[in-house]
Amino acid sequence: MSDRSELISTGEPFAFDAERDAEFERLIVRYPIRESMIMPALWMAQEQQGWISAEAIEYIAERIGTYPAKVFELATFYTMYHLKPVGQNHICVCRTLSCWLRDKQAIVDYLAKEIGVRPGQVSEDGRFSLEEVECLGHCGTAPVVQVNGEFHEEMDLEKFKALLATLD
Amino acid sequence: MAEMVKLFVNGQEVEVESGKNLIDALKVVGIEIPHFCYHPALGADGNCRMCLVGIEDGRPPLVPACKTPAQEGMKVQLDAEHIKKIQRDVLEFELINHPVDCPVCDQAGECALQDYYMSYSLDDSRMRVEQVTKGKKIDFGSGVVHDQERCVLCGRCVRFTRQITHTGELGIVNRTDAARVSIFPGKPLNNRYALNIVDICPVGAMTSSDFRFKQRVWFLQKDPGICHGCSKGCSIYIDHHREKYKDDVIYRFRARTNLKVNGYFICDFGRLSYAAENENRQTTATADGSAIGFDEAIELVRERLDRARKPLMLVSPDLSLEQMWAVKRIATLYGADLSGYSDSYVIDGDGDDYLINDDKAANRKGLELLDIDSSKEQFISTLQYTDLLVNFNNDLFYSGVDEELKAQLDKTQSIAVCSHQLPVFESATIALPTASYSEYGGTIVNEDYVLQRFDKALFKNEDPRDVLEITRLLGGAIIDAPHAWPGIRQSVADLADIDPETIPAEGLNLQNSEDTNVGA
Numbered sequence: 001m002s003d004r005s006e007l008i009s010t011g012e013p014f015a016f017d018a019e020r021d022a023e024f025e026r027l028i029v030r031y032p033i034r035e036s037m038i039m040p041a042l043w044m045a046q047e048q049q050g051w052i053s054a055e056a057i058e059y060i061a062e063r064i065g066t067y068p069a070k071v072f073e074l075a076t077f078y079t080m081y082h083l084k085p086v087g088q089n090h091i092c093v094c095r096t097l098s099c100w101l102r103d104k105q106a107i108v109d110y111l112a113k114e115i116g117v118r119p120g121q122v123s124e125d126g127r128f129s130l131e132e133v134e135c136l137g138h139c140g141t142a143p144v145v146q147v148n149g150e151f152h153e154e155m156d157l158e159k160f161k162a163l164l165a166t167l168d
Numbered sequence: 169m170a171e172m173v174k175l176f177v178n179g180q181e182v183e184v185e186s187g188k189n190l191i192d193a194l195k196v197v198g199i200e201i202p203h204f205c206y207h208p209a210l211g212a213d214g215n216c217r218m219c220l221v222g223i224e225d226g227r228p229p230l231v232p233a234c235k236t237p238a239q240e241g242m243k244v245q246l247d248a249e250h251i252k253k254i255q256r257d258v259l260e261f262e263l264i265n266h267p268v269d270c271p272v273c274d275q276a277g278e279c280a281l282q283d284y285y286m287s288y289s290l291d292d293s294r295m296r297v298e299q300v301t302k303g304k305k306i307d308f309g310s311g312v313v314h315d316q317e318r319c320v321l322c323g324r325c326v327r328f329t330r331q332i333t334h335t336g337e338l339g340i341v342n343r344t345d346a347a348r349v350s351i352f353p354g355k356p357l358n359n360r361y362a363l364n365i366v367d368i369c370p371v372g373a374m375t376s377s378d379f380r381f382k383q384r385v386w387f388l389q390k391d392p393g394i395c396h397g398c399s400k401g402c403s404i405y406i407d408h409h410r411e412k413y414k415d416d417v418i419y420r421f422r423a424r425t426n427l428k429v430n431g432y433f434i435c436d437f438g439r440l441s442y443a444a445e446n447e448n449r450q451t452t453a454t455a456d457g458s459a460i461g462f463d464e465a466i467e468l469v470r471e472r473l474d475r476a477r478k479p480l481m482l483v484s485p486d487l488s489l490e491q492m493w494a495v496k497r498i499a500t501l502y503g504a505d506l507s508g509y510s511d512s513y514v515i516d517g518d519g520d521d522y523l524i525n526d527d528k529a530a531n532r533k534g535l536e537l538l539d540i541d542s543s544k545e546q547f548i549s550t551l552q553y554t555d556l557l558v559n560f561n562n563d564l565f566y567s568g569v570d571e572e573l574k575a576q577l578d579k580t581q582s583i584a585v586c587s588h589q590l591p592v593f594e595s596a597t598i599a600l601p602t603a604s605y606s607e608y609g610g611t612i613v614n615e616d617y618v619l620q621r622f623d624k625a626l627f628k629n630e631d632p633r634d635v636l637e638i639t640r641l642l643g644g645a646i647i648d649a650p651h652a653w654p655g656i657r658q659s660v661a662d663l664a665d666i667d668p669e670t671i672p673a674e675g676l677n678l679q680n681s682e683d684t685n686v687g688a
Contacts, residue, residue, distance in 0.1 A: 003302075005341040005350050054353055067336025068352040069326075076341040134343065 002120035002132065004076040007054040008084050014055040016063075020044045024063070034064050038074050042081050051082040079133040087122045087129035089167045091147050096135035098142035106157045107145060108132065115164075127168070175242040190233035190244060191219055201246065202255060202284045204262075204370045205322035206234035209432040210331055216322050218284070220254050221246055230254060252288070259289040265300045265345060267317045275372030277385040281320060300345045308338075309356025310436065311377045312365055316348040319373035325349060325365045332433065333359040349373070360524060363440075364433040367422055376420070378440060383409060383419045391625035392424055392673070394612060396486050396530040396605045397438035400523050401614030402430035403674070404438070406606050406625040416626045418442045418606060428674040429618055435524050450586045450593075450601040451630070462633070465600055466641045469558070469583055472598070473642065476556035479504035482547070483540060484562040485513055485529030487635055488610025489663075490652035492531070492538050494639040495560055497655070501643060505554065508535040509547035512566040525615055528566060530605070533613035537660050548576075557582035560635055561602060565592045585638055601632050608634040610649050611668050613678065620675035621668055 016024055023044060024037075031037045038060065045056040052075055061068040075081045079092065091111070093104050108119065111130050117123040119132040138144045141153035145160060152163055173186040177199055184193040191201045192208060204216035212234035219233040222245035229250065245251055262281060270276040302316035326338045326349065337357045341350045351357065357365075366376045388407040395402045403426035410416040421442045423434040453465035460468075473479055481499045483492055485508055492508075499506040510529055519526040535542050551557065557580050564573060569591055577595045584596035587604040609623040636646060646652045650668065657664050662678055 003342060003346050003348075005348065007353050009353070057352070067330070067339070068355060069329075069336055069339035069350075072350070072352050073339040073341055077343045 004079075004083050004120075005072075006083075007057065007072070008051075009054040012055065014045070014049070014053060014059045016044065016059075017048060020048055028064075035066050035070065037064055038066070038071050039078075042071070042075055046081060051085050079131050085122070087117075088127050089148055090129050090131070091145060092131050092133045092136070093119075094134070094136045094138075094142070094144045094146075095132040096139075098139035099144055102142040103156070104143040107143065107155060107160050110157055110160065173238055173240040173242075175238060175240065175244060177244045178247045179243075184238050186238055186240070188238055190221065190236050190238055193238040194233075194244075199246070201233045202280070202288060203234060204280060204320050205324060207324050207327075207368055207432075210324055210327045210368075213323055213327065216320065217258050218255065220251065220258075222248055222251055255284075255288040256291055259285055260291060260294075262320050263293065264295055265317065266320075267299070269318070270372075273318065273372040274375045274380055274385070275318075275369075279372055280370035302348050307356070307377075308351055308362075308374075309358060310362035311440075312357055312362050313375045313377050313380060314349060315373050315375070316350075318371050319349055320371055321347055321349070322370060324368045324370070325374060328365055328368060329357070329359070332364075333361050335359045360435050360437065360520070361433055361522070363436045364423060367433075379420045388419060390422075392622065393421075393606060393625050394530070394620050394622045395421065395434060395438040395441065396612075397435070397441045397528065398519075398525040399527040399529055399532055399615040400430065400438075400525050401530060401612060401618065401620055401675075402426070402434045402438055402523060403620070404434060406442070408606075408626055410627075415629050417446050418626065426674045428677065429614065429616075429620070430523055433523065435522075437524065444588070445604055445606050445626075448588050448590075449604075449632075450584075450589050450599055451632075453601060454599045456597055462600070465598055466638070468598055469600065470642055472556055472581075472583065473502050473504075473558070476502070476504075476554075478554050479556040479558060480507065480550050480554035481505070482507050482509065482557060482559045482562045482564075483535070484560055485510040485532045485535055485542070486605065487531060487534070487560065488605075488608070488612055488649070489531065489534045489538065489656060490610045490646070490649040491560075491608075491635040491639075492534055492540060493652045493656050494636045494644055494646045496538060496540060497646060498639045498642055498644040504558070505546075505550045506540055507547040507550060508532075508540040508542040508562075509544055510535075510542060510562055510564070510566075511544055512564055512568070512570065515567050527615065530614075531612040533615065533617060537613060537662055538656070539660075551576055551580060555581060558585065559583070559593065559596070560585045561587055563588075563590050563592050565590070585635060587632070600638060602638060603632040603634040607632055608636070608649075610636075611671065614675075617678040618675040619663075619666065619671060619678055621671045 027040055028037050041060045045052050057071045057075055058068050061071045093107055112118050115123050115128050117128050117130045119130050122129040136144045138153055143155050145152045145155050170185045172183050174181055174183050182197050191203055191206055201219050203219040205213040214232045214235050220230040221233045223231055224243040304315050306314045308314050329338045330336050337351050338349055340347055363376055366374045387409045390405045390407050393404050393406040395404045403424035405422045405424050406418055407420045408416055408418045421439050425432050452459045453462045479502055481495055481504045483495050513529040514527045516526055582596045583598045584593035585600045585602050586593045587602050606626045611619055611621045613619050
């Protein structure tokens with residue numbers, strides 16, 4: 001996993017739009033401990049903005065009534081939260097034990113060499129972004145690659161190349 | 169007294185307090201269980217796994233001692249092979265990416281990782297891959313400098329900002345080997361207790377920008393003392409050192425655990441007040457602006473006092489009980505008025521509900537107990553007609569120069585018995601250097617009526633004379649601090665039964681109430 005603690009600031013204040021504002025109010029009552037709402041709120045910010053900015057983290061902390069550092073912790077812990085704009089196709093390669101042993105590195109190296117994108121980066125043309133993530137929970141069918149949220153299991157380099165060809 | 173229980177450590181019977189966790193309970197009887205994340209003020213977190221011990225009663229083979237209360241008959245294993253192995257293994261994990269830069273690390277000598285490695289591991293590194301590198305000397309604000317590579321991620325600092333100061337500036341970001349302690353971008357540490365983080369960090373990850381690279385800790389002599397920064401009277405360690413051919417100077421103050429007064433922490437203002445003990449000191453006696461010998465100056469003061477029709481003696485609210493008493497006695501001797509006027513030591517609204525008080529005087533309750541008038545009316549009216557003011561180290565301008573009072577002081581002939589060169593003493597015709605609180609011993613009473621004793625910590629090359637000795641040289645009968653007590657006991661009902669020799673280390677509550685304000 002790469003260091004995700006460099007947040008990007010948009011310079012603009014963040015706020016939920018009307019729809020998400022209502023959604024927030026609908027959900028928050030479900031949580032006896034308001035801080036439990038941090039993760040759903042991060043999802044909502046990501047849906048709205050496409051990624052999560054420093055301002056969005058501060059906004060969520062303020063809205064929930066907790067420390068920005070606490071929201072910061074969660075947002076950087078989970079790789080499903082994008083802390084910068086992602087490419088048209090967001091590729092997650094699992095780097096935990098089973099996938100590592102079953103040669104996830106071949107896929108990562110291929111992306112670096114052929115597409116020019118390393119973990120935590122977006123390709124120059126904006127088509128691909130890559131993140132090495134912790135266990136995706138499909139260790140039995142390692143290595144696992146997730147493209148735009150969809151799982152592709154028992155990958156190898158040939159299968160992965162074929163998969164890439166189908167992407168926009 | 170808490171209930172005591174008998175348990176066995178490595179087969180040997182020990183008696184400890186029940187209810188405490190094993191780390192704290194066994195520490196009292198001198199048995200160390202290594203740990204990083206547990207701190208008595210912050211509770212058990214259980215994340216570091218360093219305190220794993222075996223309990224022979226059918227539990228899982230390893231349990232964290234920080235979360236295991238001491239119980240009657242418990243059989244604790246600390247020296248079994250599998251316990252020693254887990255300790256070595258945890259240390260190996262901690263050291264995988266640790267820079268091992270002890271030679272340039274300020275924590276060396278008081279570092280848990282270093283000590284535990286020497287006691288429990290001594291294994292060579294087996295790592296042949298490149299180390300993970302992280303941020304160095306990151307300015308966290310409030311004088312705290314962070315080294316992410318030295319960090320063992322115990323989370324004490326993070327918990328401190330959430331549980332103690334409730335400011336929550338810190339968090340552990342990322343996960344796995346990329347995890348590190350960080351502030352939220354643009355929101356540095358911003359609380360008045362931040363430097364405690366440097367104390368509680370078990371390794372060299374948190375250092376104080378004030379103390380960094382100033383002195384190796386094994387050279388420091390660590391003497392207990394009482395902070396004189398405000399009327400809380402927090403227990404501190406005075407860490408000082410006399411370098412060869414140089415003078416004894418203080419390098420830092422640290423919190424000393426005292427559950428009766430300050431708990432485990434002190435404020436940053438008090439912590440950094442050590443600097444004033446080293447700087448801007450009055451070191452020689454002066455008369456009319458030129459240096460004279462100390463004995464000569466004493467003679468001059470005696471003459472002036474003998475000649476004065478109506479002298480006024482002003483005591484500092486920071487003086488010890490014994491010193492105040494001694495001044496009170498010589499005031500009687502010379503027929504002088506006595507005042508403890510010190511309103512300038514009170515900064516309204518500066519205090520909080522934790523360890524910082526508005527009143528910056530360390531021993532104001534002492535003035536009250538000894539029945540020394542501190543009212544403005546008495547001082548100002550006496551000042552009108554006095555022909556000689558003797559100021560015993562009272563900084564009347566603590567919170568800024570009072571022009572009206574200054575004009576009045578300029579008109580009055582005055583003598584300053586002062587530890588520091590301060591604007592308030594500028595109008596004095598004779599100045600006598602005196603010891604400051606790290607250079608004498610005595611007793612003081614804090615705002616909550618806790619009586620505490622402290623001993624002389626520093627021995628200067630030219631040891632400044634304590635106020636008490638100066639009163640003796642001026643004809644007073646009190647030779648030293650213990651010698652003041654028969655008189656104090658006789659005249660102050662609240663102190664009638666006090667023997668300063670028997671005041672416990674954490675102090676004595678004069679109001680007999682239960683513990684006053686245990687911070688954490």
